[in-house]
Amino acid sequence: MAGGGARTAARVTGLAPSAIRRMAVGAPEDAIDLALGEPGWPLPAVAREALATVSAEHGTLPYGPNASRPELVAAVAEVHGQLNGIPTPGADRVMVTSGSQAALFALFSAHVEVGSTVLVPDPGFVSYGSLAHLCQARAAGYPLGPGGVLDADALVATLDAQPDVSLVVLNHPANPTGGVASAAALASVAEACARRGAVLVSDEVYRELWVGERPAGLHEAAGPDAGIVLGSVSKAYGAPGLRVGWAVGDPALLAPARVVHNAMTTAPAGPSQRAATALLRASASVLEEAREHVQVRWETAGRAAPGLLARADTARGSAGRAGASAARAGFYLWLPVPDDVAPADTTDFALRVRDTSRVTTVPGDAFGPAGAGFLRVSLGGPLDDLTEGLGRLAPWCEA
Template sequence: MEYELATRVAKLRPSGIRKVMALAAAREAKGLRTYHLEVGQPDFPTPTAITEALKERLSDMPGYTPNLGMPSLRSRVAALVQSKTDIKTAADQIGITTGAVNALAMSILATISPGDEVLVPDPGWPNYESAITLAGGIPVPYRLDPRKEFLIDLNDLETRITHRTRMLMINFPGNPTGGVADAEHLKAISRIADRHNLLILSDEIYSDFVFEGGHTSMREIHDPAKTIIVSGVSKTYAMTGWRIGWLIAEPEIVAAVGALAEPLTSCPCTASQISAELALDLDQSDLDVMRETFRRRASIASDILNEAGLLMTVPKGAFYVMADISRTGLDSDVYVARLLDDTGVAAAPGSTFGQTTRQQIRFSIATSDADVREACTLFVKHVNTLAGANP
């Protein structure tokens, strides 16, 4: 190649989920039966109320919006946050971004300087590590405890803090764990952050999928001046492809994200911002149907895996279930390729989420009840065959 790529590119780890997606797509292209439990996107269509209303607006589409999004959408999100948390929230505390992933990356770019350490969950969504690395920061994994429903091992967390630690990232309901933190757990986390003067970045993209009781936001627990919340429409409204997310933070942080948006995105896609505003104005009862569907599938998968002694923990939210593959003796990267080849079941390797889950795999249950049932049954047989317990 004539040009050398920038050094930062070499530091990015390829996503293990994308690798399985490509293998699964290649298998399907050959006409082979494939069960898609690898990807984390709702299997519901975007509500037609949104797509139909958008059609009417297409001929009169405005151009660029301000860097931080349409003022009307920022106000609408502020009102939503205020109504859910009972904490006064103004439009200048909201920044609209190209998906939650961009809100996370820009929040990190706005607050983390080279050499700063950032605490990330293990297991956790791999994009956290990439965004921190891009900012020149150092991701430092802390442990989630599978014996305690994948809540944070608070002792382990505190031992990871050094004089260079600047931020603590948390994610409840969690990907890949399905873990949900209650107010008590969030308070304990908040106390640790206070003791060490850390910013908390709380990824709450799955907050509408808590199966029992409601979601408690870190914004209700920790000093809002030291908290950044990230969320968006991707999961809640089955709008992953529309790419609209947001951050909720102090106006100075939001303004810094706006300055970063200028060279990175200019602004989020205007048609998608209009669609997100339509989504927030929808009758929210569709959401209850989605939540109940994910709860039911989580219980189908948990029952099958639990009976076989392969369930890590019963998920309390989001749409993921973690399974144990230690019986096979294989690393999850190798195992998911074999599972796909032998049975057609596509799952995400635990290794992509951290070191503690190298012998686990993640099922996304955002597929039909029947596929969840069949895929989990095929998986159990496969593990036992490999382990020699059921030759």
């Protein structure tokens, strides 16, 4: 029972606040935050200029079209086509949303039947399970390969073992593991989902943040009709606070999701749309700079805590190409806890580190049972924090 005798809807009870929030509550005031999953480099100049232009204008600030400003839709379409080597999708294939989070909400609401099953990566981004729960569906985790890479055979085996799968989520490069997907694995999963009539959603919000080797994408690997691909200005474009994301794919799958998104929030804020358009139009340079920021962070981690990087690289099976020369995707270090910490004690360990050494990470089991025994360490934040935070963490985990 909530206050005043009001009842909380059953589909909401059971949803816990995110582990990131739980780790923040009660943290020492001077704790360094290596838990937040967002870029810590400055908002690119083109976005700052667009926001300044909006604020200098003398006039109204209208809602704008439900489908978002046409020039933003066109910019998303053009960049998506270029980055995937496919023709520029039509406007009916692009749904602009309030962050990719709202795209997920709208797609789940539109396609996940009550009582059906949603396949989610284990470990995986916590929202996938929460959204399945909100839709009164069952989230079933599928296992990933070493280093969190997409193991298509394991996913298809999980799919074939479930009677009623409404939706399958892929996330690559992955939060929290940084794992990627090969083009062949993506094509194979797309084929299996089409055969089973499951909607395939490929969350690719970290894709352009690579070092050394660009990861594959679903539409690039399997064509523009293979599922829905999600993107966002929040990670690679350095602008999480704008709250602009998108979904690209089959218009018939997007149409009911648009209805949900309109009911929920109409469209992203007008100034955000203007800034997002500017970012997308400057895509080539903005993404190149973002990759430099990410590379600097991995190099900083290598200098500040080589033992941590080596430990994570050994666990992800990249001992041959570890350290500075390893290919990286995204900005998360997926770090095994020390050998003498039982996987079931991962959260206790993360809290001990937080309270003793004043550095906050996310315990891996927050992302699913297979995450037990790992910490997610974000390298995305300010560089000074990163050096200091990893320095505090290293003595706990380098053994």
